[in-house]
Amino acid sequence: MELPIAALDSAFSGGVDDFPALLRKRGLLAPVASVPNASANAAGVQQTQATTILAFKFAGGVLVAGDRRATAGNTVVYDRADKVLEIDRHSIMAIAGVPATAWEMARVLEHSFQFFRRTQLQEMSVDGKVRALSKLLRDNFGFVMQGVGIVVPIFATFDTSGEGGARLYFYDAMGAQFEVTDYAATGSGSPAVRGILYYENHWGKKPLADLKEDDAVTVALRALDTAAEADTATGGVDRNAKIFPVIKIVSRDGINTLPDKQIAALFKRGVA
């Protein structure tokens, strides 16, 4: 699309270039280094990784939860990472993989949806949103092949148009999207989480879809605690420092981030 400002004056930046970009335009700063055609592991780079996210549909919408740990190899880098990111009023992207890439993707996605709404004067459709994330993942696949920046997200949204309702997707690193009816989990702790969610869905007191909010949160906390038990890269619940997973719920009313207090109370009652 032609920007009228550029058409009028090619030297006019409109003040939107960031300062490094302006310096580069004038030849005062070295260009951005291109990614070498070698694997990052060969260069001895330990990438920071975020792990274990889960999402499932319940009576009140979709619950999305993520532990707080970020690791690089055997090192715990950060214990308060937020892997459950709000993209717009009704969409959440949860990330497992390299946060540097994932947070940038989330930022691009958030701004793309808003840009679409503002310019086109209508909300982007759920299919359009799902596809937008898929495309970002595919654009990133070159980096993944070089051993940097793998991201495996979950996307949860509530389709407010017509009878849409709660929609839940997970992706692979190449950008294939898979819509799920009940639950999804990705990241290093996900085998344990999937086991628990499968069990709860089939043989629990109620299928996941019929759970009330408190019970749904309890299931999510139990699943993450179980994942942390065997997987060092999953933080689970830090009982000493009182660090709880991030839990958000998407429904017709929008996104509700559960306060730590509520999670702590449910943890005490149903998990600890």
Place this chain on the structure above:
Amino acid sequence: MTEEPYRWVEAIANRREYIETQLASGSPIAAVSFRDGILFVTRGRARQKLFEIYDRIAMGGIGHPGDIERLRMAAIELASTEGFTRSAADVSLRRLAFYSLSPVLKAAFEQVYGAPYLARMLFAEIGDTPANDLFLRIEFDGAIATNGGLLGDARREFGVVSGTAASTELMETFLAREHNPAATLQQAFTTASNAWIVGSMALSESGTRELPDAEAMAAYRGEHAASNQVEAALLERGSQTAIRYRTLAEHETRSLSAS
């Protein structure tokens, strides 16, 4: 032509006259600060005139739809790029208008072999209090009128845009007299709708310099209320979310019009 200064001035004057004629029928837009936000009100014929630009910025435009569209897109692109590379807090209406849109409009207007923008726009940016709300009217030649508050200027908590200067002035006189920034949504809606009537009456009776009396306004409202659809949009002050813009639904404007 441009080698001869006199002919250039003449060409610019002709062009100004031509654009003013083209804009003269534009339906007025009034925007007012009130307790809970900024309310934009207009009555339209067919097409949308109020738009969301960014989290805290809205725009109303009159003129050629194609030109409004190009300027709207430019404003959104500038604000979005800024918001993406830096942060939403760094997107400022003042910079957008003074340093980005105004030079472009001025250049297009003065390049006499190219087409000027047939557009006049009203922008508003919501602040924490009505005293921090900003209103800017940008003309087709890049001139900008603000709601004052600088250098001891009397500050006005509203902004208007209309087809003619006379109509704009009357609307401003009316709002300066009637508008209260502590108003509720209902009061703000009534005042802004009345300002639209004042502006619209001034457009149909060219030459009027006086505010119409209440009876004349009521009669005019009676004649035009049915034929013109109300379009209204809000920038919400207390909203918990970053995005403050919201279009008022038809049932909302209907119930606000009724009281």
